[in-house]
Amino acid sequence: MDVFNAFIELLRQTGNVTKGQVDIQEYSPLWMLKQEVQKIVRSINKQLREKSIKTKVGAFSVLRELVVVLPDCLADHIGSLVPGIEKALSDKSSTSNLKIEALIFTRLVMASHLPSVFHPYIKALSGPILSAVSERYYKVTAEALRVCGELVRVIRPNIEETVFDFRPYVRSIYTAILLRLANQDQDQEVKECAISCMGLVISTFGDDLQMELPTCLPVLVDRMGNEITRLTAVKAFAVIASSPLKIDLSCVLDHVLAELTAFLRKANRALRQASLGTLNSLVVAYGDRISTSTYESIIVELSALISDSDLHMTASALELCCTMMADRKFNKDVGLSVRQIVLPQALVLVRSSLLQGQALQALQSFFAALVHSANTSFDVLLDSLLFSAKPSPQSGGLAKQALYSIAQCVAVLCLAAGDNKCASTVEMLTSILKDDNNTNSAKQHLALLCLGEIGRRKDLSSHRNIENIVIESFQSPFEEIKSAASYALGNIAVGNLSKYLPFILDQIDNQQKKQYLLLHSLKEVIARQSMDKAGQVELQDQNVEKILRLLFNHCESEEEGVRNVVAECLGKIALIEPKKLVPALQVRTTCPAGFTRATVAIAVKYSIVERPEKIDDVIYPAISSFLMLIKDDDRHVRRAAVSALSTAAHNKPNLIKGLLPELLPLLYDQTVVKQELIRTVDLGPFKHIVDDGLELRKAAFECVDTLLDSCLDQVNPSSFIVPYLKAGLDDHYDVKMPCHLILSKLADKCPSAVLAVLDSLVGPLEKTISHRPKQDAVKQEVDRNEDMIRSALRAIASLNHLSGGEYSPKFKMLMNTIMKTPNLIEKYNAVRCE
Template identity: 75%
Template sequence: MDEDTDDETPEDEEDDESANEYTDDEDASWKVRRAAAKCLAGLIVSRSEMISKVYQEACPKLIDRFKEREENVKMDVFNTFIDLLRQTGNVTKGQTDTDESSPKWLLKQEVSKVVKSINRQLREKSVKTKVGAFSVLRELVVVLPDCLADHIGSLVPGIERALNDKSSTSNLKIEALVFTKLVLASHAPPVFHPYIKALSSPVLAAVGERYYKVTAEALRVCGELVRVVRPSTQSMGFDFKPFVHPIYNAIMSRLTNQDQDQEVKESAITCMGLVISTFGDELRKELPSCLPVLVDRMGNEITRLTAVKAFAVIATSPLHIDLSCVLVSLIAELTGFLRKANRVLRQATLITMNTLVTAYGDKIGSDAYEVIVVELSSLISVSDLHMTALALELCCTLMTGKSCSENISLAVRNKVLPQALTLVKSPLLQGQALLVTCSARIFEALVYHANTSFYTLLDSLLSCAKPSPQSGGVPKQALYSIAQCVAVLCLAAGDKNCSSTVKMLMEILKDDSGTNTAKQHLALLSLGEIGRRKDLSAHAGIETIVIESFQSPFEEIKSAASYALGNIAVGNLPNYLPFILNQIDNQQKKQYILLHSLKEVIVRQSVDKADFQNSSVEKILALLFNHCESEEEGVRNVVAECLGKMALIEPEKLVPALKVRTTSQAAFTRATVVTAVKYSVVERPEKLDEIIFPEISSFLMLIKDGDRHVRRAAVAALSTFAHYKPNLIKGLLPELLPLLYDQTVIKKELIRTVDLGPFKHVVDDGLELRKAAFECVFTLLDSCLDQLNPSSFIIPFLKSGLEDHYDLKMLCHLILSLLADKCPSAVLAVLDSLVEPLQKTINFKPKQDAVKQEHDRNEDMIRSALRAISSLDRISGVDYSHKFKSLMADMKRSERLWGKYQTIRNE
């Protein structure tokens, strides 16, 4: 960005008059300045680890160059600064701006200077300059959402001029509106209250523009303006009433105009929903004329989805808007939508109906409810769990509402309950559907509000676990789902019913001969689920009965018994924890199962933030550390998880104890304590973070340990920290990254040949370690990009991975796609070197005698490589790579490859 001594200009190098207008840049060359801006942009996008240095040394000069006299050069300066802002967003994703060396903190120090310089540009006559200035401000708000709180007053005049000036183009108005919408959404409402009048006038005028894109954007700004004018129904000391009718009238004029673009129609509907929801108490006279228009828009296939969502917003309003004039027709329309093929429309309809029933249930007739229940029963299916969850939630709302009648309850029992019971038996049941069903809201509601017998429902649930001649045994996941339903149903039915159910389950475990493993399995899981929610110590001998199930020859029964014992202990820790610890010490053959029980206890305590007694902590730790050197990997993993979760409960004791063992002579112990640290990392802030921060290097530097198991554990721990707590490891990355990259390289000493008689088999013991290392790099690229130099990783490490094992190639294709998106210049610089391994992959053909599985794997590999090629093809300047152009030409000549590639491009 330094100035040169050449005095030519792009317009007229010999124009004396122009020369006289030059200020302190009189001897500067526009070509040099433009080249310098482009060079700096290349550095920014390719060397993300230098972002902080760019802020310290180049950013002030870049901001100074906003005053550049040559418009083309000025646009390049703006674009370079935008690249800097975007890269800052990329490399600091999820990070705070409190670290004084972080790019975000450094950018925050320059905000005042940026705004001051941009304000000068917004006063320029050039439309192109003003568009560029708003682009800079927009990117600034994206990276630092609340950074303009102290500068709104100085920016408002620029927005007004952009929207009001007769010389303003549509592009300028759109840029100004997009920025206004962003800044309104990202700052606290009180910041804008002194300027609402100045902002609202030009925005409402823009709603009446002829060009549909300007109108649509202005309507979106109005939506944000509504939230700012009245952020809550409680008084905030700001008089919003003068703005209600001007906003309403502007939007209503667009809502009632049929002859306009779809984007404008949808924006008007959405905005009117917000207006009614926010200002409904001030628009009582207007509602009878406005609401029917919104209902009418539900009859139009183009606008019905938007109108359905608008009514969801209105129904959730704390103002309890009066919908009596349209409620009957609204419910009828929505019920009809449940039969439509459009899945998105059905989902939005279920959400809207749920909000309407919650807010206006007593005003909706029971006949309408019965029709709704019939429609809901057809939507409950394992083929669409999200839709099922929404349908079940609406059923619960119908039964728990004030207007629930015997007819509605009967309809739910006859139509919905059989579907719910079928659903519970599915191994696919998970996520929201599991939360709704297995929290037993549907069964709970039937017991409480539908007068359904508890024992009838319980028998129905237990019957779900019986194997059928057609489908055979019940899947393991289904048993967990049924057990959770049984537990919550028992608790909902009262202590007496719960106690009798526990006794019945204990009898099953006592009397069952072991022939019906599903029955025993479900009984154990149900006891565990009930015990986790309720103290079962009143049932004498329950722990002994569960322990006896450890004798079962079936692994699933042992696992269920372990789960049950651990969860029962949670209900009464002082009573059951000593029992479990003594059992672990005394039962050598059952230690692995009992450790799982202990894990259930510790995990639950770490979640609930409960503390153990000091004596228990010491005994638990002694027991766990005794098992760190177990020959069984499963035992070591359970011990590591227990230690990790204990660290969340007692960090002051655990961290020093774990650190001491990083220097143990036993490799298994070193690996176990590093894995324990991995299990201690959780997304939420913990007291552990500040205690472990100074000691992290003791664990992660084991990445250079002589044992591959320890190195793999350290890589896994680094990956976990990078994902959940990147700020804790950033200072260590310069030292860790070379060690991590070294783990991605094939080590010949880890490859061995196993003699299997007639043939020999090559085993690569380093494969899992290399896979873990590449996975860790992928995570670091996403969370700590500012600490990485992608160029030093791509060659030779990524290139080596693209030529490695099948699993590693797939992973490297993902990494390459990520790099192409975030660091295109770094990839472009070495693109020729990456073409060859990609070309070999897409042209590879399995042997003629290869089995179907090998052919399928190869097809997956080819598609993966083509996705990476597609990402590379989107890089600006990729045409400069002759090898890549040749690769694309070869693909076009292959009908098979080109067809797959086109399909991937259109995904």
């Protein structure tokens, strides 16, 4: 057992340091483990034949951890393991612990391997598994039901194609699960597992169980009426409704819809979310069988869920509205009901400054679906959207994000309505820009954003001089109008690069005062092109040389905003034309001007994206020259290099792993307080101390945090914790916060390294939780201090999991202090339960 436990710990650490790795490189930890699989299995099989129950439990624990760390590694060894599983489940001498371990391993191995691997052994495995379903001990039964769920998927992995004769096993599986499903007097865990498993059985074997459906479906409906099991039952019906077999639910459909509609009013958020998903699946599969009154009941409940207080719920509710409006032949009144009941809520939502992501996309789809539905006028919808942008007497003007949301909805609405409506809307928006002429800035602002969003989605070159009309808005005295004009011009150019891009480039060359705004327009163009593969040839062939010349001329701008825009443009162009850009950027890493070196480092950051790109092979041999700017004399350059390293570690860790032995000491050096970067500013009667190295230290610690997630196998925690992390725990508020996160992470992933120096970490943590603001401190200072104490207590809670008191007397005293201080113990218990 000691050997098993040591090997399990070794497997877990291997999993920690290789998390996220897809390719197994030669001599990597995963590769080395894979070479040992055959030997491990042979040894485990030998142990499974022993009489000792404890040894068998340990053997299955090793196998379980092996499958978690190295999925699909046992494909060639399943046949040799089946007798051991069979014996563990069937032998009268087997204990509950042994059966549970054997079942957990069986479930994990089925989930992580191809179904065809198990087909020769289904007969041998199904009997013991189904016998375990009828066990008296609830934990064995629950685990056996979970295994049955995997067994169902293995037996019939593809409903369209039959690769294995599953029919001989259907009745025995169904009967075993129905017995558990129908039994009310059993543990909640067993009830939930039986419900989930029956949902899978019906959705997978429903065509073979048509005679049994009137028996088992009402039982599932009955479970929806029980507060304890209703959430699981709702999810089970979602699985059934999504089945390609189109299961006949006619005997329970109306009852299920009524229950789900009622659940949308419940306080349980998880239940409401699951009910929305199940309703969506039912409408897709059985929309032609749902009555008008049922649709109206659902729509009334949906309107109450649409608000910015829960955007995830809102997105689901709007998606369900779109699903109901999608097929008008079933119910022509749905669109009218949605317009009358849901549209007012949607128009309130679009004004929210919190609207973003999935909810914003769902709202756009909602307007596009609504304009196609019966009894709905495009003009009325457009007027409603534009009116929603007007300032209200209660809350005043709208936030910038709300205006962008309205503009995106207007654009989607116009495109959904067709070319004629889109053209008339563009004419109306351009007339606002020509006629208002600074008298109504809010109206102009929205018109520019709408033009930009429409132009991004459609070529507007048929509208004469639209680019000049937009650029005239650069003369506005209002900054928000100029910014919106820059955004609009860049997005309009995306619709027709050959016409508008040369115009923007000429304007940048000729108009010094407008260069910053025009660079923003250019950034919009390049950002869209780096994502849209179809338009890249035009950008590369005609304009890339001129763009590069312009951008490199602005690398040394005194304005940080200009340099950031230039860096983003260069990074996005590098994604399109890496063979040209990477050498050009590399040359400039030795430029005498510090701003240019910093801009180049930030450009590299923008070029390292999560998805695979052709730049990956080009930048790999050159990335060292960019990241080594971390030892530059200029702190701005060092900070840019640290930011680039952090992005690379997060998105493409394989790019930097070979450089980390050289980079890590340089990175750790950036976490140290540099006295030469601390200066005193004389403010007349006051003197203010400014730490110019603070942002760099914070960025360096955040980079280490990222490296612990992606490159743990390259980091030696012992050399980092003392002195660097220890010093960070005693630094400024902005540095302490990431250090607390790092300490929690190290306690979880490298406990022995933390335990070795735990005594030395207690002092900074104790100082943090005992700190009290001055009597005259403003509320912001008090709140920041409270956040810092809670952050430190989270780290302490992680350390306490290591049984630190046994190894560190100082830590034990710290915990005693916390437990005796009412204010601290309350916060500690709160963060521990998060």
